Amino acid sequence: MRHFVTCMLAALALGHSAFGKPIELGASIQLTGPLANTARYYRDGYQFAVDKINAAGGVKLGNAREKIVLRMLDNQSDTNLSVRQYVQLVTQDKVNFLLGPYASDFVLADSAIAEKYGVPMVQGGGASDQIYSRGYKYIFGTLPAATEYFGSTVEAMAGLDPVPKNVALLYADDAFDVSVAEGTRKLLGSAGFKIVVDQRYSSKTSDFNSVLSLIKSRNVDSILVAGHETEILNFIRQAKSLNVSPAMYAFTVGVQSDDFRKALGRDAEYAFGMTPWLASASLKNDYFGDGVQFAREYEKRFGYEPDYHSAAAAATVEALIKAIEKAGNLDPEKVRDALTRVDFDSVYGPIRFNTVGQIEMPQTVVQVQGGKLVPIYGPKGFIEKPLYPMPAWGKR
Amino acid sequence: MQLLWQILVNGVLLGGLYALMALGLALVWGVLRIVNLAHGAFIMLGAYVCYYLFAGLGLDPFAALPVAMLVMFTFGYLVQRGVLNLVVRAPMFDTLLITFGIDVLLTYFAQLAFTADFRAINPSYAGDNFELLGATVPLVRVAAFGVALLLTFGLWLLLMRTRVGRAIRAAAQNLVAARLYGVEPRNLYAVTFGLGTALAGAAGSLYGVVSQVSPYIGSSLTGKSFAIAIIGGLDNPLYVIVGGMVLGIVEALTALYIGPTYTDVASFGILVLVLIVRPKGLLGRTA
Numbered sequence: 001m002r003h004f005v006t007c008m009l010a011a012l013a014l015g016h017s018a019f020g021k022p023i024e025l026g027a028s029i030q031l032t033g034p035l036a037n038t039a040r041y042y043r044d045g046y047q048f049a050v051d052k053i054n055a056a057g058g059v060k061l062g063n064a065r066e067k068i069v070l071r072m073l074d075n076q077s078d079t080n081l082s083v084r085q086y087v088q089l090v091t092q093d094k095v096n097f098l099l100g101p102y103a104s105d106f107v108l109a110d111s112a113i114a115e116k117y118g119v120p121m122v123q124g125g126g127a128s129d130q131i132y133s134r135g136y137k138y139i140f141g142t143l144p145a146a147t148e149y150f151g152s153t154v155e156a157m158a159g160l161d162p163v164p165k166n167v168a169l170l171y172a173d174d175a176f177d178v179s180v181a182e183g184t185r186k187l188l189g190s191a192g193f194k195i196v197v198d199q200r201y202s203s204k205t206s207d208f209n210s211v212l213s214l215i216k217s218r219n220v221d222s223i224l225v226a227g228h229e230t231e232i233l234n235f236i237r238q239a240k241s242l243n244v245s246p247a248m249y250a251f252t253v254g255v256q257s258d259d260f261r262k263a264l265g266r267d268a269e270y271a272f273g274m275t276p277w278l279a280s281a282s283l284k285n286d287y288f289g290d291g292v293q294f295a296r297e298y299e300k301r302f303g304y305e306p307d308y309h310s311a312a313a314a315a316t317v318e319a320l321i322k323a324i325e326k327a328g329n330l331d332p333e334k335v336r337d338a339l340t341r342v343d344f345d346s347v348y349g350p351i352r353f354n355t356v357g358q359i360e361m362p363q364t365v366v367q368v369q370g371g372k373l374v375p376i377y378g379p380k381g382f383i384e385k386p387l388y389p390m391p392a393w394g395k396r
Numbered sequence: 397m398q399l400l401w402q403i404l405v406n407g408v409l410l411g412g413l414y415a416l417m418a419l420g421l422a423l424v425w426g427v428l429r430i431v432n433l434a435h436g437a438f439i440m441l442g443a444y445v446c447y448y449l450f451a452g453l454g455l456d457p458f459a460a461l462p463v464a465m466l467v468m469f470t471f472g473y474l475v476q477r478g479v480l481n482l483v484v485r486a487p488m489f490d491t492l493l494i495t496f497g498i499d500v501l502l503t504y505f506a507q508l509a510f511t512a513d514f515r516a517i518n519p520s521y522a523g524d525n526f527e528l529l530g531a532t533v534p535l536v537r538v539a540a541f542g543v544a545l546l547l548t549f550g551l552w553l554l555l556m557r558t559r560v561g562r563a564i565r566a567a568a569q570n571l572v573a574a575r576l577y578g579v580e581p582r583n584l585y586a587v588t589f590g591l592g593t594a595l596a597g598a599a600g601s602l603y604g605v606v607s608q609v610s611p612y613i614g615s616s617l618t619g620k621s622f623a624i625a626i627i628g629g630l631d632n633p634l635y636v637i638v639g640g641m642v643l644g645i646v647e648a649l650t651a652l653y654i655g656p657t658y659t660d661v662a663s664f665g666i667l668v669l670v671l672i673v674r675p676k677g678l679l680g681r682t683a
Binding site: 032033034036037040077173199200201202204205206207208209210211213214216217229230233234237238240241242243259260263264265267393 | 659
């Protein structure tokens with residue numbers, strides 16, 4: 001009997017080496033901690049894509065097909081821990097390639113590890129322009145540039161009737177939101193909008209009463225907020241309780257996500273947001289079919305609606321796989337070079353990295369209407385009619 | 397001028413809620429000499445209790461508040477009897493460690509049990525407001541402020557006018573003498589801790605109505621409560637109200653005149669100043 005087991009083990013070992021090791025992808029994600037709510041899109045998006053690719057046979061390497069294994073660690077929403085975990089993934093676990101964490105602050109820190117060890121990191125969680133301004137060669141991202149986030153919103157604002165007279169710009173003090181604000185300030189300036197309130201707030205804050213009172217006292221027509229979901233939730237609730245109702249307000253995050261709209265209920269109405277991705281049947285893809293199928297299967301499996309983060313996460317994995325197949329081996333440098341040349345249609349949209357490693361993708365302006373997310377303005381102009389101006393809180 | 401008036405109103409109302417958050421922490425600290433690092437987690441749990449009573453049973457949050465307080469009192473009582481009592485005479489460092497542990501445990505338990513989704517206790521009147529001399533006053537904030545004042549005054553009455561209160565104060569002042577007079581500290585400490593936790597539960601319920609609830613709101617609330625307790629002083633629950641107001645007004649003014657990034661700098665700056673100038677709190681007896 002013992003002999004038999006030994007034989008089996010030997011056979012297994014042989015079999016293993018004959019087909020090669022599975023390709024290991026490492027990621028450190030905020031599975032717990034304050035960012036866990038949004039990071040779950042990456043946890044589930046990465047896993048979903050990996051399982052799909054494996055189910056389709058795996059990665060083509062020459063004549064063989066290799067399975068992929070995802071090694072995901074929990075960084076507890078702690079940047080320092082995430083840096084240590086990426087070092088561990090590269091040096092001890094010796095994963096082949098890296099997938100990024102959620103949020104620009106994390107990507108900024110973690111991409112330094114990818115660069116130092118020369119292991120390509122593809123990430124769908126950080127959009128700050130700072131990530132790509134350091135001349136790093138091993139970082140690639142599937143979110144469009146933060147500075148452009150409000151681009152389509154500002155265009156749409158110019159087409160509203162009546163055009164908002166002035167704008168308040170609020171932003172949190174992290175890498176992503178500071179980048180958004182820098183870009184938006186320029187966009188607003190060149191579109192001829194007058195910025196009457198321009199304030200940065202601490203991302204730990206839960207109280208917006210002072211800022212809202214200031215906004216109210218200056219008769220602000222439109223408010224643009226770049227922040228995190230909790231802050232935007234508080235912002236809208238406090239705007240209602242202080243009776244601040246501008247003609248429109250738009251937010252970088254929150255509006256797109258299902259549980260955010262649920263938490264706010266009717267108070268989420270009229271809020272504008274943006275998304276580079278909407279589940280559409282026109283987004284054809286080899287692994288997922290199309291955008292609608294992706295969304296349906298994702299929701300069935302994970303129990304909540306995907307948003308653009310999920311689609312970006314799936315595209316992130318696929319971009320890496322495409323590059324590995326293009327390179328034909330697992331050499332980090334070859335794969336890195338192949339990444340600069342990937343060009344395919346993902347379930348998220350066309351993926352092509354520019355010279356710094358970021359993709360360019362237009363944002364669609366969306367608005368909450370009747371509890372649903374309605375596309376309002378895209379690259380080709382208005383899609384659906386915006387509900388504008390927003391009625392006062394007492395008249396809803 | 398109009399704006400300044402509005403900001404002051406905001407600050408005072410915020411201060412009331414802050415005070416209620418800090419009240420339980422100050423009580424436990426003053427009597428048990430335990431700086432409860434899990435206080436924010438208790439606030440978070442209280443908020444969830446209120447949220448589920450509201451969302452699940454359709455109970456009005458202000459009606460759910462006493463229930464949440466009762467649940468949290470029981471929970472606090474048990475935590476003290478079962479866990480903290482083991483280290484009540486241990487050095488400060490041990491109690492800090494153990495309450496920190498409870499905080500971590502509760503936070504992650506909350507994520508498992510309630511998920512990381514955001515919740516808001518959002519009754520139909522949550523956004524209502526009225527005008528007062530030109531300032532917009534949010535209704536629920538006023539109600540929260542009223543509840544905070546009521547509970548503070550209630551606690552003050554309890555401590556000053558009842559047998560239990562006298563026993564609690566006696567135990568805080570001189571435990572040996574209190575025991576000689578028949579005070580049974582084990583039970584008394586558990587009751588005190590339960591009271592502190594119940595106050596955290598009340599604060600959490602109100603916080604859920606004016607803000608949002610997630611498993612991670614705790615740690616920053618512990619920090620705030622700590623600062624308020626120090627600024628006000630631990631001797632008297634009414635001092636905590638003053639500490640809360642000071643912090644609320646300072647934060648509101650800082651956000652307007654210096655910028656909302658700097659509210660924490662201002663509040664912890666005051667904390668440091670108070671520690672240097674009046675280490676027993678603004679109103680506490682000077683050492």
